[in-house]
Amino acid sequence: MRRPTIAAGAVAVALLAFLVAGCGGGKTVGAVPDTVVGTLATTPSPDASLPALTLKGDATAGKQVFASGGCGGCHTLKDSAATGNVGPNLDSTKPAFELVVTRVSLGKSPMPAFSKAKGGQLEDQQIADVAQYVSTVAGH
Numbered sequence: 001m002r003r004p005t006i007a008a009g010a011v012a013v014a015l016l017a018f019l020v021a022g023c024g025g026g027k028t029v030g031a032v033p034d035t036v037v038g039t040l041a042t043t044p045s046p047d048a049s050l051p052a053l054t055l056k057g058d059a060t061a062g063k064q065v066f067a068s069g070g071c072g073g074c075h076t077l078k079d080s081a082a083t084g085n086v087g088p089n090l091d092s093t094k095p096a097f098e099l100v101v102t103r104v105s106l107g108k109s110p111m112p113a114f115s116k117a118k119g120g121q122l123e124d125q126q127i128a129d130v131a132q133y134v135s136t137v138a139g140h
């Protein structure tokens with residue numbers, strides 16, 4: 001939720017600069033509207049920031065992602081023979097696809113963000129895959 005706030009702030013600043021320029025009489029102001037256009041994301045749908053939500057995951061591929069991604073170091077998941085206890089036991093919480101995509105994409109300290117867009121190591125498709133896997137096998 002930080003970006004929209006920043007964008008709104010930028011708009012406010014630009015608007016203010018515009019108003020000041022209007023009253024001040026002809027001084028060139030740095031904050032031209034062009035500066036704002038790029039950051040002015042229209043109210044983003046959840047899908048816009050989490051592309052993996054729009055993809056169909058493959059649970060078999062996701063099992064590999066779970067193993068190679070190091071998820072088991074922090075999470076317990078019986079299907080993957082994972083016994084980590086830093087994060088929640090996924091067999092107990094049985095997270096839905098959407099929650100796995102969200103956590104894996106964005107992280108939640110101390111869990112790191114895995115999305116490449118966030119500096120992580122997983123492609124959107126891999127995130128969809130691991131989410132499909134976890135949401136399917138958790139609790140079984």
Ligand code: HEC
Nearest residue numbers: 069070071074086087088093095099100103108110111130
């Ligand atoms: C460094 C340890 C660590 C690693 C690695 C890690 N997680 Fe997590 N994970 C956590 C912690 C801690 C939380 C709890 C965050 C919170 O809600 O405060 C969490 C939360 C979650 C949740 C939400 C669980 C719930 O029911 O609230 C899911 C789903 C999840 N992780 C999946 C994964 C997957 C899949 C991977 C591998 C791609 C992974 N995690 C890697 C530590 C980790």
